[in-house]
Amino acid sequence: MHELSIATGILDRALSAAEAHGADRIEALRIELGEATHVNQRQLRFCLETSLEGTIAAGARVRIDEITPQAACDCGWNGRPQTLEIALSYAPDVRCPECDSRATLVRGRECRLASIDVPDEAYRSTETPETTPTERQT
Amino acid sequence: MTYHTTMSRLRQLDSRFERIFGTLLGLGPLRLHRFGHDHDHDEPASDVEADVLAEVRERAGDVHERLSHEHDVFAVELAGSTGGGKTMLIERLIERADEGERIGVVVGDVTGEDDAERLRAHGVAVENINTGRECHLDPMVVAEALDGFDLEELDTLYIENVGNMVCPADFPLGANRRVLVVSTTEGDDVVRKHPMLVQTADVVVVNKVDLADAVGTSVERIRSDVGAVSPETPMLEIAAKTGQGIDGVVDVLDESRTEHHSHRTAPPHHGDDTESNHTGDSGH
Numbered sequence: 317m318h319e320l321s322i323a324t325g326i327l328d329r330a331l332s333a334a335e336a337h338g339a340d341r342i343e344a345l346r347i348e349l350g351e352a353t354h355v356n357q358r359q360l361r362f363c364l365e366t367s368l369e370g371t372i373a374a375g376a377r378v379r380i381d382e383i384t385p386q387a388a389c390d391c392g393w394n395g396r397p398q399t400l401e402i403a404l405s406y407a408p409d410v411r412c413p414e415c416d417s418r419a420t421l422v423r424g425r426e427c428r429l430a431s432i433d434v435p436d437e438a439y440r441s442t443e444t445p446e447t448t449p450t451e452r453q454t
Numbered sequence: 455m456t457y458h459t460t461m462s463r464l465r466q467l468d469s470r471f472e473r474i475f476g477t478l479l480g481l482g483p484l485r486l487h488r489f490g491h492d493h494d495h496d497e498p499a500s501d502v503e504a505d506v507l508a509e510v511r512e513r514a515g516d517v518h519e520r521l522s523h524e525h526d527v528f529a530v531e532l533a534g535s536t537g538g539g540k541t542m543l544i545e546r547l548i549e550r551a552d553e554g555e556r557i558g559v560v561v562g563d564v565t566g567e568d569d570a571e572r573l574r575a576h577g578v579a580v581e582n583i584n585t586g587r588e589c590h591l592d593p594m595v596v597a598e599a600l601d602g603f604d605l606e607e608l609d610t611l612y613i614e615n616v617g618n619m620v621c622p623a624d625f626p627l628g629a630n631r632r633v634l635v636v637s638t639t640e641g642d643d644v645v646r647k648h649p650m651l652v653q654t655a656d657v658v659v660v661n662k663v664d665l666a667d668a669v670g671t672s673v674e675r676i677r678s679d680v681g682a683v684s685p686e687t688p689m690l691e692i693a694a695k696t697g698q699g700i701d702g703v704v705d706v707l708d709e710s711r712t713e714h715h716s717h718r719t720a721p722p723h724h725g726d727d728t729e730s731n732h733t734g735d736s737g738h
Contacts, residue, residue: 431489
C-alpha cells in the first residue's frame with residue numbers, strides 16, 4: 317500500500333516539470349508501471365487522480381501503461397522472462413533460459429512519469445525548453 | 455471514506471475523463487504539447503521523466519554509500535512476516551557477536567517500542583522507527599534513523615524491517631545484505647506466495663524448523679521453491695528459540711562482511727549499487 321506516496325512523488329515531478337516549461341495547466345499524464353513491482357495499477361490511478369485535485373493538474377487524464385519485464389544474463393542472453401509457474405502471484409522467472417544461471421531484470425521494476433500534456437498556448441508563452449515535444453495533438 | 459463518497463468521487467472522475475478525452479479528440483479548443491516521451495525507450499530521458507521507484511533505489515544507494523563507504527559499517531537488513539522471528543534472530547546474532555563488536559539496530563514497526571526494548575536489553579544502540587501509516591521502511595526513514603547513531607562507533611548495523619512480505623520488495627534500504635526470515639508456521643507455500651520479495655533476498659532463513667512437523671510444513675518444499683523462484687540464493691534452516699542453525703547464519707554474514715571489506719578497499723567506486731546481489735536488480 318505505498319501507492320499514495322508514489323502518486324505524490326509522481327505528481328510533484330509533473331508539477332515541477334510543468335512549471336519548468338511555463339505551463340499553468342496539465343491536461344494529461346502518462347505513467348509507465350513495471351509488471352515486476354507491487355504497485356497496484358488501480359490503486360495508483362485512484363491515488364493519483366485524487367492527489368491531482370486542487371493542483372494545476374486537477375482533472376487531468378491519467379494513462380498508465382504496463383511495462384513487461386526484460387531480463388539480461390551475463391552469458392549474453394536477454395529477453396522477456398517467462399512467468400514463474402509455481403508462484404501464486406506474478407513473478408518473472410529469473411533463471412536464464414540459455415545457461416541456467418541467474419539473470420538480472422533490466423526492465424519491469426519502474427514506476428515512471430513518462431510524459432505530461434500541457435495546453436499549447438502555455439507552451440508558446442515561454443522560451444523554448446530544452447526538451448523537444450515529441451507529439452502535437454489537436 | 456464511505457462507499458457513498460467513494461462512488462461520488464468516481465463519478466466525478468468519470469465525467470472529467472469525458473471532458474478531457476473530448477479535448478484530446480479535437481472537440482475542445484486546446485492544442486496540447488507533450489513533454490516526455492512516448493514509446494521509444496532508446497531516446498534519452500527528458501527532464502519530465504521521473505521513475506519514482508528508481509529514485510528510491512538511488513536513495514538506498516546513498517544509505518549504502520554513507521554506511522559502507524564513509525563509515526565502514528556492515529549493514530544487514532532483516533525482512534519477513536510479523537512473528538517470523540526477525541527480532542529473535544537479531545538477538546541471537548548479538549549474543550554471538552565477537553567481543554568488542556559495536557552493534558547498532560534500526561527497528562521498524564508500525565507502532566510501539568516492544569522490539570526496541572527487547573534489543574536495548576542486549577546493551578546495543580537502538581533507533582526505533584514507528585512508521586505509523588507506512589507498512590514498510592524506506593531508505594529515507596533509514597537515513598533519518600542513522601542520524602541517531604555515531605556511525606564511527608559502529609561495526610555492524612542490523613535493520614529490522616516492518617513485518618510485511620509484499621512492499622519491501624520495491625524498497626531496498628541500502629544494507630549490504632537482505633536476509634529474508636520466513637518461518638515454518640507460515641506454511642510451506644510462503645515462498646511461492648511472495649516470490650518477488652524472495653527474489654530481492656540475499657539469504658533466505660527458514661526459522662522454527664523444530665516446529666515443522668507439528669504444523670505440517672515441508673522444509674524441503676520451501677527449499678525447492680527458493681531454488682525455483684530465486685536461483686543461487688542460499689537457504690538456511692534455523693530455530694532461533696533454541697539456537698539451532700544460528701552458526702550457519704553467522705558464517706554466511708561473516709563471509710559477506712569479508713567481501714564488504716575487500717570491496718571497500720577496492721578502487722574508488724560510486725555507490726549507486728549496493729553490494730547486495732539482488733536488491734540492485736534495477737538495471738541502473
